[in-house]
Amino acid sequence: MVKTVLYDGLNISLKKGTGVATYVRSxxxxxxxxxxxxxxVHAIQGAPPKTPLLREVVLFDDTSVQPLGPVATGRRWLRRRIAAPFGIKPVRIPLSGTVITMSQExxxxxxxxxxxxxxIxxxxxxxxxxxxxxLQLDxxxxxxLWHCTYPMPLSVRDTLNIYTIHDLVPLRLPYLTEDNKRYHYNMLRHLVKTADHIVTVSESxxxxxxxxxxxDEKRVTxxxxxxxxxxxxxxxxxxxxxxxISGIFNLDWKKYFxxxxxxxxxxxxxRLVEAYLAAKVDLPLIIVGAPGWKGDKAQQLVDDERFRFYMHAEDRIVPGRRIHRxxxxxxxxLVSLIRGARSVLFPSLYEGFGLPILESMQLGTPVLTSTEGSVPEVAGEAALMIDPYDTDALRKAIKALASDDDLCDHLSKVGPxxxxxxxxxxxxxxxxxxYDNLLDGR
Known part of the structure; x- marks a missing residue:
């Protein structure tokens, strides 16, 4: 029997995407x-228009969709906050086809x-x-089924409510995230008590x-x-x-990290940048990513006089620079960059799953990664794994990948x-x- 499953749009509306966004789309x-x-269910700025066509336009307007931005102000916000104990009623957005969605969906x-x-x-x-x-949604x-794909105190009235908790990094490594830890802990404790079920993405x-x-372990899948x-x-x-990759990035096949x-x-x-520079390898390091929380510190690395020669953010690779962002x-x-790389370097300190590792292995690209969190579950014996806190071990691994063709060939074969x-x-x-177990047991 066909069932209706409703998801939150918190992460998939982010312009540059996240691992959670990929999870939701999947x-x-x-x-x-x-x-x-x-x-x-999406959050937008302002009240949904009364005209159905304008609702559709606003939904696909980049300036209107609001994943998690500044708190709205004014009398309407105050009224909504006071009335929130009684829940809110999201408006259905009809899709007439007027908005061309080929590049936006x-x-x-x-x-x-x-x-x-x-x-919302x-x-x-x-x-x-x-x-x-x-907060209840009517x-x-x-x-x-309401499947909230990220810990969020939202529920749908008179419906099965389940929540994905990807990891407990804010509690296990509190210095690595920006979350308000008291709020996060209390909110998680409330969710696990009130949810119909909890979903996660690794045994770790x-x-x-x-x-x-x-x-109760029976309530976590x-x-x-x-x-x-x-x-x-x-x-x-x-x-x-x-x-x-040659025409767009001026990079040679299998000649970069x-x-x-x-x-x-x-x-x-x-540590990755430090180990890479210490390894003194000839292959450039390409970094694809925007500054997130505490990204200003990473940006300081870009601007530091000691590394200005090495790291540069631009639209095209310039010979002579070793690190490019x-x-x-x-x-x-990005898929082409992964396929063309000598190796993907992903020495994360902690991951709930580690999707970049899996994507790289699926594409047959050797992976260097860490021994922490859920990473060993994903990588198995198909990646070169090191203690991510050991910069010298990371340096040696980079040197090995740069020079050992047999090692890279082996990882390329076992990864897929x-x-x-x-x-x-x-x-x-x-x-x-x-879903069947939950819906059949309702």
Whole structure:
């Protein structure tokens, strides 16, 4: 029987995307492949227009969609905050086809139904701080399941409510995130008590949730994740990819290292740069990522006189510089960069899953990564793994990858085999079993 599953749009509306955004898109595709109808609830600035056509326009307007921005002010905001104990009613956004969505739908989720209301996600946080419980959404056409893909004190009335907790980094490594730790801990404790079920993406995270948040193990399911790199990008001929990275980036096939991800403390970028420079290898290091929390410190590295020669943010690679940074590249170009790299360097201090590792292995690119968090579950024995706190070990690993063709060939062969353990087919089975068990037991 076809069911309706509703998701939050907190992360998928972010312009530059996150790992959680990829997770949500994957969930939507998986639910649809299982035959379910899907919907997404978005936050917008201001009240939804009364005119259906204008609602559609506002939904796809980059200046209106608001994942989690500044708190709205004024009398209307005050009235909403006071009235929040009684819940809010997101408005359904009809899609007439007037707005051409070919280049935008991935930013909002390729769902069947859309809902929106003013500052929902900020309102949910403020609501929890004021009242200590979840903000209720009153959806006219009741979904069968509300799957909140990120810890957020939001619930849908008269519906099964489940929540994905990707990791407990804010509690285990509090110095690596910007979260208000008291709020985050209290909100998580409330969610695990009131949710119908908790979902996570690794056994490492599952153990943390059970042990730290004191949750019955029967109420926590690990589904892992899957790499959904489109076949047309995976099967693009090597010579075509080589031409792309040469023509666009002035890079040679398998003659550079690559890091991609946000500039944030847990990504361990400072040790990576330090180890790379100490390794004195001939291959340039390409960094794709924009500054996140504490990204200003990473930016200081860019501006530091000692490293100005080495790191540069620009649209094209200039010979002579060893480290180059790009704030953002399109997903197809990122896939080409991954495929053309000698190795992807991802020595993260902690990951709930580590999707870049899986994507790189699926594409047959050697991976250097860490021994911490859930990474060993994902990488298995198909990556070169080091203690991410040991800069010298990282230096030696980079030197080995730069010079040892046999090592790189081995990792290129075993990586795709390891990635098969997290195939879209297996992921579909895991999500299907989760949803069926919950909906059948309702």
């Amino acid at each position: 969930l939507i595709k998986t639910a649809q492949s299982l035959g379910h109808k899907t919907g997404v 991935t930013n909002l989720g390729d769902a069947d139904i859309f809902y929106a209301d003013n500052d 996600f900020q309102l949910a946080r403020s609501h929890f701080k004021l009242y200590g419980n979840r 959806i006219k056409d009741k979904p069968d 995270s599952r153990r943390d949730i059970i042990n730290i948040l004191k949750v 690990n589904t892992y994740q899957a790499a959904h790199v489109p076949l047309k990008l995976r099967n693009k001929p090597d010579d075509v990819v080589a031409d792309e 690559l890091f991609f991800g946000a500039f944030e403390p847990k990504k361990n970028l400072f 790009f704030d953002f590249v399109s997903y197809p170009l 085999k390891q990635a098969e353990r997290f195939s879209p087919e297996r992921y579909q089975q895991a999500i299907g079993a989760l």
